[in-house]
Amino acid sequence: MTPPSNSIVPADAKTTELVRSIGNRFAVQGEFVCGEEINSGHINSTYRATYEQTDGTQQRYIIQAINRNVFKDPYAVMNNVEKVTRHINSRVLRLKKDLGGQTLNLFPAREGGSWIEDEKGTVWRCYNNIEGCVTYDVVENTRQAYQAARAFGSFQDLVSDLPSGKIIETIPNFHHTRQRYAKLMEVAAADPMGRLDSVRAEFDFIRDRENLVGILLDLQASGAIPERVTHNDTKINNVMIDASTDEAVCVIDLDTVMPGLALYDFGDMVRSATSPAAEDETDLSKVQMQMPMFEALVEGYLDAAGSFINDVEVDHLVHSGKLITLELSIRFLTDYLEGDLYFKTHRPGHNLDRCRTQLTLVERIEEREPEMKAFVRKVRKPGTSR
Ligand code: GN1
Ligand code: MG
Numbered sequence: 053m054t055p056p057s058n059s060i061v062p063a064d065a066k067t068t069e070l071v072r073s074i075g076n077r078f079a080v081q082g083e084f085v086c087g088e089e090i091n092s093g094h095i096n097s098t099y100r101a102t103y104e105q106t107d108g109t110q111q112r113y114i115i116q117a118i119n120r121n122v123f124k125d126p127y128a129v130m131n132n133v134e135k136v137t138r139h140i141n142s143r144v145l146r147l148k149k150d151l152g153g154q155t156l157n158l159f160p161a162r163e164g165g166s167w168i169e170d171e172k173g174t175v176w177r178c179y180n181n182i183e184g185c186v187t188y189d190v191v192e193n194t195r196q197a198y199q200a201a202r203a204f205g206s207f208q209d210l211v212s213d214l215p216s217g218k219i220i221e222t223i224p225n226f227h228h229t230r231q232r233y234a235k236l237m238e239v240a241a242a243d244p245m246g247r248l249d250s251v252r253a254e255f256d257f258i259r260d261r262e263n264l265v266g267i268l269l270d271l272q273a274s275g276a277i278p279e280r281v282t283h284n285d286t287k288i289n290n291v292m293i294d295a296s297t298d299e300a301v302c303v304i305d306l307d308t309v310m311p312g313l314a315l316y317d318f319g320d321m322v323r324s325a326t327s328p329a330a331e332d333e334t335d336l337s338k339v340q341m342q343m344p345m346f347e348a349l350v351e352g353y354l355d356a357a358g359s360f361i362n363d364v365e366v367d368h369l370v371h372s373g374k375l376i377t378l379e380l381s382i383r384f385l386t387d388y389l390e391g392d393l394y395f396k397t398h399r400p401g402h403n404l405d406r407c408r409t410q411l412t413l414v415e416r417i418e419e420r421e422p423e424m425k426a427f428v429r430k431v432r433k434p435g436t437s438r
Pocket of ligand 1: 092093094095096122285287305308331380
């Protein structure tokens, strides 16, 4: 939640006033000092508020507005976040399995409950700021990749005994790649913005890979891979990394914690951590699948999750990276064809640029698939755990 310094937007008077008025409705301590917008993430709006304590120290909080266009039932999101944070905090205390000293906590609203609703119907919540940490949109070294993957693996472990019945599916079929593909076909057929002709190459690239979209769903239906409670948004900038030690401290962005497949989480790590290029890079020659980063992800993830994931899941670690990268390219292209309704965009063609980087990464993964699979087999032999 503390992003790289370049994504913090200096506050204007309007933002300051917004942060002050929302912040003051939560049970935060001290006098309001300042508020700033944190411009990361494509869905919610995030701000940081600083309050001065009576002893002169400063306390910071993260204040976030839930995007109701994406999360149709923000109360269900808050139900899940309450359950997950409570569960993790009690398990961390119980097992003394502290992932670095800080966990995510919701601050109660003054009027009661863990969220407030403003006059426009927007639901807001307030978290502690994870101090001394940064997030990376692009991983800088293999230690960060290892640490992030281990943190997401530990997260899956921590929520593994949270009954999935307690968690509401806030975005149904979120990673149902076959449905994502079908939606793209539907939108392309209607072509509401008249953009299809300009994206024929991207569209055909995706269509050529239709055979990939059902592989994990079929394995799930056959019982070969189990449904688990998973994070579902394991983009690498959703791990808070200690700025001085590069150690992962805390996993954030719990809005899509839902029943899902462990492989969707691993796949999104591959998508977001193996390339040195930004998600919206326009120079596609910069997009690469860096083998050392992939290896660090496998090591970190298996160190934390190797004892509970099964051999079929291990066999599909590489596939999951390719699949989730393809899935996100499908989602970005669908949104581009629909007129940019879902993801926040900051320039014309932004979703198309994002789609192109994903497709390039799919190609880079395909080129190195045998090497990647061989590495997984070397690290984890069938029938063993790690
Ligand atoms: C969205 O807002 P953010 O960055 O946490 C999206 C993810 C995508 C991601 C791509 C609810 O996440 O699924 O992988 O963008 N979240 C939702 O950067 O759709
Ligand atoms: Mg998210």
